[in-house]
Amino acid sequence: MNFLSGLFTPQGVASAAFVLVMAITILGALIAVAARNIFHNVLGLALSLMGVAGLFLYLNSPFVALMEILIYVGAICIAICFAIMLSEPLYLPKPPRNRLKMLGAVAGAGLTFVFLCLLIRKTQWTPAVERSTDWSITTLGHYLLTNYALIFEVISLLLLVAMLGSIVIARGGRGSS
């Protein structure tokens, strides 16, 4: 009874929303890693990213949440589907999972997790309200082109490298045929 009445306070609703969003994210991530059908993997990734978008919404930044959906779910996941069109047909028998690769993946993911945990514990977090109360889209735009201009540029450099790589691969294919 106490638990139920607690659920209907704003705090309770917020905690329930957080648990729901985390569950969606983790479920999606598990499908993305564990499923043997590559199409299911992509859909799991999309679900996981929707969960992350929900997390941004929970943190009261709807713009970032919608960008997450627009870019990651709407563009990246669908670009991965393009890659699936080029991959091996699904009806062929799948090779068994490589133990060594799995171990490597687990170790890599574990190390990243530990590193992130240490980083999060070490950082002095200041609540967003103390830093600024103005988080409008205009402010975000100003930040992107001033304080965080370097990150912005590095991301565009990454995209440029990816584009050059794909052009090189595509041209090589055309020349040899």
Add this chain to the structure above:
Amino acid sequence: MEQLTQFSATELARMIAGLIGVIALVSVNALFLIWMERKVAAHMQLRPGPMEVGPHGAIQTIADAVKLLGKELITPEEVDRPIYLLAPIVVFLPVLLCFLVVPFSQSLIIRDMNVGIVLILAFSTLTVLAILMGGWASNNKYAVFGAFRSVAQNIAYEIPLLLTVMSIILMVGSFRLTDIVAAQSRYWYIFVQPLAFILYIICATAETNRTPFDLPEAESELVAGFHTEYSGMRFALFFLAEYTNMFIVSAVGAVLFLGGWRGPILPGIFWFLIKVYALIFLIMWFRWTFPRVRFDQLITFAWKILIPLAFANLLITALVLKL
């Protein structure tokens, strides 16, 4: 504390009322649009169209809907069952969500968010994912071809669509749909951004998979494209989503270029609906005027003509605004 519960109670009531209103609108709109499409098609081909059920066949689609409701839901043997069952739901959810920010009139809007237009653009990308799910899970070559075409087409046409919308956003300086309408108090943006309007209508036609860009469901080559294996209400959900998508792109077009609910004498909602259905009529007119394009023409048109034009339009808009 007291205020907070009060607030959430009114918010909740508003949400429920909005949801009921939207579901009613979606169903009535689809029924009306299907009848309208058949009538428009018929009159353009010099025949009367449906005439038997109701005056001028007005309730023909209700009879069709009842028939669809009663039909068996066939699930083919070799489908990818969970995804096959999910696809019609996933195609319909984002369409419903988009109504959250559509301003029907000055006050008739479920939630006036400051990221309104981004919300519509973000959720309309999910439709492609749903089409891909349906096509892939059906395990049918025609369905897969339809789905793949849809993906390629939607990626290509989304870029000019976003760029055109951006040129309007630059002029307004806000993503809020009511601000965009308010900014057009003196003149409609169709008069200052005619190229953007043309680009928007072309891209919207392509995004909703309508002729001349209906390659994902080209009847003459792909049976019915991605929904070949769906029957009964599951098929109807795809159909409903398509017609509701038409309503949403036309509503966004009316807000961006035709001044939304603004107009003399009549109340705002009437003007809004008149503008929306006029745009829908335009899209239907395309269908019965232009033949379906070939796939390479479709992709070339997007990448070599629409995207450069949209970029040029955006640059010129930015220049003019700064001068």
